[in-house]
Amino acid sequence: MAHKKEKTFQFVIVGGGIAGVTCVEQLLSQIPSADVALITASPHIKAVTNYKQVSKTLEKFDVEERPSSVLEEKFPSLTVIHSAVKSLHTQAHAFQKCLSKAKRIVIVGNGGIALELVYEVEGCEVIWAVKDKAIGNTFFDAGAAEFLIPSLEADKTESTASCKRPRYTTEEPAPGASQTADKNLQGHDSGPTEFGSALGPDWHEGIVFRGAEQVSRRVTMEYQCEVEKLFTSEELLNSPQQTLKPENGQSWPVYIQLTNGKTFGCDFVVSATGVVPNTEPFLHGNNFELADDGGLQVDDHMMTTEPDVYAAGDVCTACWEHSPLWQQMRLWTQARQMGWYAGRCMAAYVLSEPIELDFCFELFSHITKFFNYKVVLLGKFNGQGLGPNHELLVRCTKGQEYVKVVLSGGKMVGAVLIGETDLEETFENLILNQMDLTMYGEELLNPNIDIEDYFD
Numbered sequence: 001m002a003h004k005k006e007k008t009f010q011f012v013i014v015g016g017g018i019a020g021v022t023c024v025e026q027l028l029s030q031i032p033s034a035d036v037a038l039i040t041a042s043p044h045i046k047a048v049t050n051y052k053q054v055s056k057t058l059e060k061f062d063v064e065e066r067p068s069s070v071l072e073e074k075f076p077s078l079t080v081i082h083s084a085v086k087s088l089h090t091q092a093h094a095f096q097k098c099l100s101k102a103k104r105i106v107i108v109g110n111g112g113i114a115l116e117l118v119y120e121v122e123g124c125e126v127i128w129a130v131k132d133k134a135i136g137n138t139f140f141d142a143g144a145a146e147f148l149i150p151s152l153e154a155d156k157t158e159s160t161a162s163c164k165r166p167r168y169t170t171e172e173p174a175p176g177a178s179q180t181a182d183k184n185l186q187g188h189d190s191g192p193t194e195f196g197s198a199l200g201p202d203w204h205e206g207i208v209f210r211g212a213e214q215v216s217r218r219v220t221m222e223y224q225c226e227v228e229k230l231f232t233s234e235e236l237l238n239s240p241q242q243t244l245k246p247e248n249g250q251s252w253p254v255y256i257q258l259t260n261g262k263t264f265g266c267d268f269v270v271s272a273t274g275v276v277p278n279t280e281p282f283l284h285g286n287n288f289e290l291a292d293d294g295g296l297q298v299d300d301h302m303m304t305t306e307p308d309v310y311a312a313g314d315v316c317t318a319c320w321e322h323s324p325l326w327q328q329m330r331l332w333t334q335a336r337q338m339g340w341y342a343g344r345c346m347a348a349y350v351l352s353e354p355i356e357l358d359f360c361f362e363l364f365s366h367i368t369k370f371f372n373y374k375v376v377l378l379g380k381f382n383g384q385g386l387g388p389n390h391e392l393l394v395r396c397t398k399g400q401e402y403v404k405v406v407l408s409g410g411k412m413v414g415a416v417l418i419g420e421t422d423l424e425e426t427f428e429n430l431i432l433n434q435m436d437l438t439m440y441g442e443e444l445l446n447p448n449i450d451i452e453d454y455f456d
């Protein structure tokens with residue numbers, strides 16, 4: 001009987017995404033001789049480049065796909081193993097190809113991907129169906145959404161008249177960002193169960209999302225609705241009730257019926273309704289506790305409920321007692337931070353060194369771009385978990401900037417900064433030092449006061 005050769009490693013890291021790669025780098029920088037294996041489904045790994053600390057907690061970096069050999073050259077004690085798991089890239093460019101022939105598409109979902117896609121798609125009518133009253137519920141409140149909506153219109157030459165609205169209260173506390181059970185960027189007929197690397201911030205860089213029409217951007221909003229049913233044109237024609245009729249006699253490959261009673265024909269439907277942690281391969285025969293959002297529960301040392309097994313990034317759910325100013329969101333930045341911290345924890349365990357929860361989990365911070373505006377989110381930017389006991393200060397200049405501050409008990413606990421506001425560092429400090437700002441009142445957002453000088 002032939003015996004399979006078995007190789008053991010001191011550490012095995014699964015996943016060549018940002019969390020896995022950062023974990024490998026951190027671990028090997030602390031214990032260069034450690035025998036480490038990186039198992040990843042794709043031939044490329046994700047590498048962080050041009051890392052820049054923007055402020056105490058805000059960080060900016062580029063992400064590049066690189067052959068895994070680059071990592072092996074850098075770390076001689078690392079072995080990269082390409083597992084048999086099917087790679088994400090089997091249907092590469094499928095979306096672009098479908099879009100190039102499309103005249104109308106429907107986008108369902110109201111998170112980061114829908115926001116980016118709606119803005120990027122040109123030459124095609126877009127019907128955007130969202131569950132909420134406003135766009136971008138995972139990142140914004142209704143005020144920020146109102147600020148962004150004009151950017152969706154083709155003519156962007158709006159006036160920049162100031163419309164300062166100093167104070168209002170939310171109708172109801174914004175819910176925490178929830179993770180959902182669907183897979184992104186699916187056409188109507190693509191398989192929903194293939195897991196791969198999350199594409200990340202630059203997924204649409206350099207890609208032209210152009211449809212078959214001459215129009216630039218044409219977006220129709222359908223608020224407060226979900227998908228009731230999908231039909232093909234064949235199903236439609238064979239439908240005994242004849243409840244659905246092709247508009248203007250035009251036939252479409254697929255029809256979508258929304259819960260608001262409207263039905264649209266379109267070339268294809270994009271489901272941008274969240275990510276699913278890919279825990280399935282790890283569950284069989286093990287005792288991993290899963291969180292409500294399907295992630296592997298991890299403690300404040302990134303350890304799962306199985307001893308010696310750590311998890312970081314999209315696949316895990318942070319189950320330690322969070323700082324009052326931090327929440328988990330499945331973002332590139334958090335994947336890097338968690339991977340880095342997991343690497344440190346793993347090394348600390350082996351070296352018998354004590355380790356405390358890293359400072360990066362003190363304050364939620366995220367810097368990104370939506371509709372071509374710089375967007376900075378700090379702390380409880382949507383009043384997450386604060387109930388009615390919070391107050392908002394807002395300053396808005398149409399087409400230029402939107403600044404929202406969340407105050408609780410007179411202290412700043414969160415902020416949304418859209419546009420070139422230059423306020424991130426000052427606000428980050430005010431949130432971190434929890435200074436009582438009651439005496440400043442609305443002056444805090446007075447555009448005629450240089451706030452940086454004010455607090456120096």
Ligand SMILES: Cc1cc2nc3c(=O)[nH]c(=O)nc-3n(C[C@H](O)[C@H](O)[C@H](O)COP(=O)(O)OP(=O)(O)OC[C@H]3O[C@@H](n4cnc5c(N)ncnc54)[C@H](O)[C@@H]3O)c2cc1C
Pocket residue numbers: 014015016017018019020039040041042046083085088112113184195196197198199200201202203278281312313314315330331332333334335368
């Ligand atoms: C379209 C899109 C746009 C995004 N834009 C942004 C953005 O602008 N800003 C931002 O901060 N975040 C963004 N995100 C989120 C961000 O990309 C993720 O949070 C981040 O990449 C997660 O990193 P990760 O290392 O945890 O997981 P991934 O990057 O998903 O990496 C997981 C790795 O594990 C491998 N793998 C999975 N299962 C197995 C297995 N069974 N065996 C072996 N290998 C396996 C995969 O092949 C992959 O290499 C975006 C996500 C998407 C999908």
Ligand SMILES: NC(=O)C1=CN([C@@H]2O[C@H](COP(=O)(O)OP(=O)(O)OC[C@H]3O[C@@H](n4cnc5c(N)ncnc54)[C@H](OP(=O)(O)O)[C@@H]3O)[C@@H](O)[C@H]2O)C=CC1
Pocket residue numbers: 108109110111112113114116130131137138177178179180181182184201226227272273274275329330331368369
């Ligand atoms: N620039 C950035 O920072 C970007 C970040 N990302 C990240 O990538 C990941 C994937 O993005 P994305 O897919 O947009 O996920 P998100 O979690 O950001 O958003 C999913 C959206 O779909 C809605 N939704 C969920 N289920 C349904 C349903 N059945 N019908 C209609 N709507 C539904 C959710 O509403 P509800 O919240 O009410 O459940 C939410 O608005 C996220 O972690 C996101 O943060 C993606 C793109 C850009």
